[in-house]
Amino acid sequence: MRGLIGHLGQALAALTLLAAAGGAQAEVPLPKIPKAKGEKCVEPTDVMRRNHMKFLLHQRDDTLRRGIRTKKHSLKECLGCHVTAEPGKPLPTADSPDHFCSACHRYAAVKIDCFGCHNDRPEQSGQPLAQNPRTLPDAAVGRRVTVETLKVLATGEEAR
Amino acid sequence: MKPHVHFREIEGRSPGYWALFGLFGILVLAGLAAAHYMETEGHWVTGMSNQIVWGTPHVFAVFLIVAASGALNVASIASVFGKARYKPLARLSAVLAVALLAGGLAVLVLDLGRPDRLIVAMTYYNFKSIFAWNIFLYTGFMAIVAIYLWTMMDRMGRPYGKAAGLAAFIWRLILTTGTGSIFGWLVARQAYDAAIMAPMFIVFSFAYGLAVFLLVLLPAYGWTGRPLGAELLRRLKNLLGVFVAASLYFVAVYHLTNLYAAEHGSVERFILLEGGVYTRVFWIVQILLGGIAPLVIVFHPKLGTRRAWIATAAALVVIGGLGQMYVTIIGGQAYPLVLFPGKEVSSTFFDGVVAEYAPSLPEIALGVGGIAIALLAVLLAIRVLPLLPERLDDPLVEAQAAAAGEGSGGRTEAAAGSGEAAPASGTAG
Amino acid sequence: MSGTDTSRRRFLAGGAAAAAGLLVAPGVMLLPVARARAPEEPASEAQRWGLLIDTTRCADGCDACVRACKTENGWEGHGRPATDPQWIRKVKVRDPRTGHTQSLPLMCQHCRKPPCVDVCPTGASMRRADGIVLVDKHICIGCRYCMMACPYKARSFVHEDVHDPKPHAPRGKGTVESCTLCVHRVDAGRVPACVEACAAEGNGAIVFGDLKDPRSEISQRLARYGGEEIRADLGLDTGVRYLGLS
Structure with missing residues (x-):
């Protein structure tokens, strides 16, 4: 049984190679x-x-x-x-x-x-926050200064 | 001597057959197209919202699933309750049950937010969820009914017929309990949260299933020119009447119980009096068309003997059933959640107001597609499998009953009425 | 990772939070309510996170908490109120007999016995060890049974494509979502966005904290002033409590 599966496996591998070769001819680039x-x-x-x-x-x-x-x-x-x-x-x-x-x-x-x-x-942390209002941290939206706002102002980045 | 009941496939070559085949096929394709549209666009293109989360597809799907378990009743009456005269109908009954369930499940799955994750539903289970139980109840139902069908159609299976029939009957009772409990066990909503919903759904299933069965049986015999006895029909339509009456009884008890509790007064006022479309659907479609009208027809001394009228009564029961599901499922969600009992609430998220819902075309197409899947499956099955007896005229059926030691119990004029057993006019098979 | 390293990290995180508590905005005292766990440490049953909402301090017409949540978790809608998501909403409650009105924010109540978790067929609807109820969108099939079961209408179904979701708050079409109690912030030792916004607004109507820690501000306030659950009759033991209901 195992021998048969082995043969089948080899046959499959050969077919895959053939297909790959065919694929290369059809110019599917890696x-x-x-x-x-x-x-x-x-x-x-x-x-x-x-x-x-x-x-x-x-x-x-x-x-x-x-x-x-x-x-x-x-x-x-x-x-x-x-x-x-x-x-x-x-x-x-x-x-x-x-x-x-x-x-x-x-x-x-x-x-x-x-x-x-x-x-x-990924988040683009280098980007100034003001340019992307969607990532503006909520703390910066509030009207009063909070710890978060201070952190944002200090680092230019929302704390993770 | 007991005459032999001979089962034979229908020929299925007439233009009528292919016309039906084409019609159901187109409806199935339309349903699939609708599902594809809803999945790629997102459900915002349907009538559903964050207030009405289960819409028209669920109305059709739950109806089909409830009718599926009921369609098996004819077979159960024969094998569980030993009524031999229904035995020749048992094969169709079993196949119809599986077909209806498949149609209902297809709608349910295609309306999921992520139908591509069906495999997840099959591999991750939360056994506290009725939905999770239902996955087993539905697949198990199909398997058990398939075995049951095998015991009916294969000589080797015959000894197990009684056991398989009993298993299928018990399974279907549990299955419909599960379907009713999907709603009955929801504490959040005023219209649900009632233990009576499980038995009520079982009784509904008796009526809906038998109605669909009659709507398949009558044309299957009429249009193929096979004889169908008047006495057999008389018994079936009387049974339908009893089931419809029992359904009305359960609906009455459900609403009376709610009316008695002050807490539920306003949801009852909504459904029964002030709910606009839901009130109209409840009284006109569910009660009048789906309950009282079929009762009048089937027990009317003249109309109750005419096939067209029996078919009309069965069709009305189906329409009433869809109306019932609409009121239960959509009406039950349209009534606002009670967040603060006794207080008025308002918000930007529709708190305290009746949710609006209008069925959209894709939702209706998907629901109708589910019915078409079931009917297409039956249409194919009766063509390739020997499911329908060649003859179901009264002398043959009564001889079956007599051989099994049952009295005819029927009216003697039934035999005289068997003149009606002559093939109805119409296209031959 | 050695044990000492872990404890050092915890100490540092605690120190940072304590420092944050000292830096107060005018009229607002931000207490160190949450302590960041080490990243490899799982959420524990030793905690149960909750909110206490003082309805007497919640201003009618103010929706700072809603806006903050929207910005934080990126559930901006498409101008279609019926199908747009709503993780948190302001609800106005009026007693028709007395005319007494109240305003309060309503979101996922983070029940200890959540109906949404019971009914979910796949286990996508789940309750974390520390009491935060979440949707595991990896295995959510979008059946919406949880939405049928929730007595608070706290959950939304994502009806349309989502563009550019927040990395800390993934959300996608065809699944169900709701308030996460800003689990990404809680795990980092911070308070939920709504709490912060309410404080920044000067109302300070929402207190976040550990219901199981008797020294926490939320526990002490609950002990002193009490606190009610919405639909307490359902016996769900919610993690969000309200002051000044009824």
């Missing part, structure tokens, strides 16, 4: 993976390629249901490093092939469910 910020990822690349969805799934349950807010496998942190803009361009959205996640997911034809609710881009 995904161009956008460059990330930072020196290295939180896990080795091959571990990430294979298991990123497991890390994210684990993290999402830990964070939402238990209130654990470690950063290592957090989607926010992924996006913070990996979703980067080319000079002079805005950050790519998830429906663009320049978006880190979409680049591979489009190629692999795997639908991402994350960005139905999550923002697909």
